[in-house]
Amino acid sequence: MTSQVSSPAEQADGAVVGEQRKAAGAKDVRRLDRVIIRFAGDSGDGMQLTGDRFTSETASFGNDLSTLPNFPAEIRAPAGTLPGVSSFQLHFADHDILTPGDAPNVLVAMNPAALKANVADLPRGAEIIVNTDEFTKRAMQKVGYDSSPLEDGSLDGYSLHPVPLTTLTVEALKEFDLTRKEAERSKNMFALGLLSWMYHRPTEGTEKFLRSKFARKPDIAEANIAAFRAGWNFGETTEDFAVSYEVAPAAKAFPPGTYRNISGNLALAYGLIAASRQADLPLFLGSYPITPASDILHELSRHKNFGVRTFQAEDEIAGIGAALGAAFGGSLAVTTTSGPGVALKSETIGLAVSLELPLLIVDIQRGGPSTGLPTKTEQADLLQAMYGRNGEAPVPVVAPRTPADCFDAALEAARIALAYRTPVFLLSDGYLANGSEPWRIPELDELPDLAVQFAQGPNHTLDDGTEVFWPYKRDPRTLARPWAVPGTPGLEHRIGGIEKQDGTGNISYDPANHDFMVRTRQAKVDGIDVPDLEVDDPHGAKTLVLGWGSTYGPITAAVRRLRAAGESVAQAHLRHLNPFPGNLGEVVRRYDKVVVPEMNLGQLATLIRAKYLVDATSYNQVNGMPFKAEQLATALKEAIDG
């Protein structure tokens, strides 16, 4: 579905918006600049789907948006319990925004557990829509409510909307030949319809989506659409919802172009396909399913018509092993995983360092150590990516900063891998992977040229005049070795994990040669061409906040708050963690204070302190969730004042 947005005043329905107006139903319409909604329910209630649909409606309407899915690792945790609560938070606005928002303005709670698990995050005055049908004595007792929070006054100060969502849904679907249980399943669509009315969302996309999703079960499709419309009509007619809201499209926030909503994992998968096209090399993915990386495997396996080969291996080691084999054969080779998988792949990454073949290692970081928090986010694999191998085994590290940026980061990781014949880490995380935001779809001619030249013939002349091929004779500028793929006559050669003689690549145990090769591999990575770090410092601040990866949104939001409050603070965000940008040392030394917020216990800060002898201060959070802007702003203010 495509809609055109040219200015904030021109809405999808064509009406000009004032501060407040009467809609067709003679209800008040209020205009807001932004809203944060959280849908919460049991993990089987379809909250992720509901959130996704509301997001798509919002994206097609032209708001800026940012999402935060949050779900348990269990597929179906025990019903009605606190650990079983699944939620989806969406922040949308008429201006550019950077985070899924700190505190929801609206909570949709499908049961007592969802209310209990989320109510503490709500500011006073927030709207709470609860499914009263689920507030039975037993369900409330299960989560420790001795009395009904809907009646005991504990929700005074909030704007409570008690709605019998289940009953209304079943009632709306009584014409359909469905059991009560089947009809009840559509209650999330009823809730979506109600919220869509409240926020004037376009509905065609959801109806089209439902028809396509249930194409083989047209009755179920129609029942869901009926529930969705019933929810909309309920909002329109019932007295309880006296006001609806408009959030104008964020036309000014976006440069001209065609946009879509995209999650980090989807953007990353598209980035890999784009890199394959730009390099004119077939894409090979060797992978083993692991949360939260599996969606990349799923996505790439759907695009075989791009020549993409996906190999679901017997384990993590075989996933990267097969990828390395494909790299030897001339593919753009990738393995996707999360932290525990990286641990298993370490030895093969070391082999790739030694073989000097291009290979992308995509780590969608999650809470650790060990199994940790599979569905929650963390940035604690940085030092594993940097150092988690035996021997001196330097690997370049690239990190995307937002969901849409995963596309560009994948292209950048591929550029480094192909140009320098090296494995490269792409460090995304669970927040970027599942979160989404609008993405300006690039024109193909904007994409970088990643063309590679395979070795074609001899590259060295021996003293006796013989022309030979030396697999470890390096490009003097990049220090990359030639990539000679099997099938090329005359370039037959053997490579391996044993130390190689410089040039010939033959086995060598010579001490001086090993020293030289270790230093040369390091020099190759140190010498990778990466752009200088850009610093945003409009006021000549004394404090720099330095981040990497998915903290970009919350840090930038916090910096805006501080500046709006008259504070001076400089901001810089690293895409390249190895090697660091050439000007990083000069940048961090320029400021009195350097604050490094990270979702770990200070891993980037450790690197900065070690490399530049700068007293960088860590600000850390490892609770499986992204930073909140307000919390970061407070911490930064303390640093500025301290």
Next chain:
Amino acid sequence: MAETSTEGTGTIEALSLVPKAEGRQSMKDFKSDQEVRWCPGCGDYAVLAAVQGFMPELGLAKENIVFVSGIGCSSRFPYYMNTYGMHSIHGRAPAIATGLATSRRDLSVWVVTGDGDALSIGGNHLIHALRRNVNLKILLFNNRIYGLTKGQYSPTSEVGKITKSTPMGSLDAPFNPVSLAIGAEASFVARTVDSDRKHLTEVLRQAAAHPGTALVEIYQNCNIFNDGAFEVLKDRQQAEEAVIRLEHGEPIRFGHGKTKGVVRDRATGDLKVVTVTPENEAEILVHDARSASPTTAFALSRLADPDTLHHTPIGVFRSVDRPVYDTQMADQLDTAVEQHGKGDLAALLAGGDTWTVIG
């Protein structure tokens, strides 16, 4: 060895996509310039010579041949072949070779591994390569000992083996690699012996012609840490009674004057060795390597005594046609193009709900 390599779809399908050599090749063409560094007297020398001697027969462009190995004495093999090669890490060669073979069907990919490499640290990759039936030829050098780490027992060592790490004798029951491979759904399983160049070459010939994964177990003598492990199979007199040579379509008979044979025990359905008599001669099992069921091949693999190696069958246990993984993967790519057209990146990126912002 009645089978010829060109029977059926063998040679045609397994190597049809691999370019042929332009001129005649000789053994010398396959020798690299690297000095061979195995211990003098090692069985690996014989296998290397047999492989280098056999390669010209295939007539493949040598730049399209790749040897991939893991870690261990035998895994040095690729360095000595003047083809493309990778000496990788311990146990992972089948996984690496799988990625290479599935992405490059114009290559003839060989894996060289040992009993420790393939059956201990790399056991998982081996069984999964076998069940997938990737177009790989796996040469498993079994010397029943860890050589490169200087003499610890291996997963094929006999129970009670006294080694540096088992001074009171090893406790592990050994793997029988042929049984394991047949259990893992391997489509081609054979066993041969390093010192029998003719037999080894014939097995290689059949393995090379096989479409899919071929596992060849090669009994190989480690003269330093496990010398004489297969002597019973090599000593002319003893071997006559100990070795059962399997030939497709032939009755399974062995021993001096072919006086012994393999029959099916009517009570249990299992196989057993009997002295051939005019009465039971008709019951002697005729070897059928192409049988769809792996049951009899498995039973044959169990005839050998794991300690004494008496009644050890050698030759091709099993050789059946099964869909080949890399062929099917390529077919899926072709089908995807037929169904959806060749991938259009611009269309892919612009998929889903979009909106346009005008400046």
